[in-house]
Amino acid sequence: MEMQLTIKIVHMTIALLLAVVIIARGFTLFVGVQGNQPNPIARKLFVMLQHLSMTMIIVTGIIALFLKNFTVAPWFYAKILLFVVLFSSLIKAYKKDDSILLAQRRAGLAIAVVALLAIMILVLVKPTFG
Template structure:
């Protein structure tokens, strides 16, 4: 199997895993919350799953860039920015700080889900800018 195709399959599998992890972890902001903190049940496995998926996505993305000699389409830059927004908003939503209100955590989750949907739309549509 060609290296580029293998990296792409791993990248897409990790993206699917990230979607599952984000949705599973989102439930902790709605069911069994404790004060302003998410539900602590299964916290460690969900955090590990999410971190693993995001790390594999970033690593395989960098490898794919290298294999393509850094030749990318213009929409790729929007995808990278949306990925950074996704990581940042998930960090805000699940930060271990009791002063962050539950509504702020849920807003961070909504922003993360919107950026995830936008990333998926960019990959499917592959728009041409200009």
């Protein structure tokens, strides 16, 4: 039980870190942009923090699944789907490819923020379907 709680607290704390990183990095798509590329300031730091938080969320999430013997509520599947949306839209937003327009990057960021908000609402409300 204690292990379960610890993992859950780490999971939630890192999720908060991810939210902060997404918002902070989001500014690089609006301030000091270079053509179609985001502001290069602190790029390495953002990439590092984003990779770290994403990896930690997935690892702690999978550990939590094992500790719960995979007994999940239906809304959990919606959360995983939204996480995939979050993941892929962030890749779209920050890919180094110069053919991705700034407007497309900003759209990617907008989708990522909506997906993250939806995940947070899901984990807070824990809706029952049907």
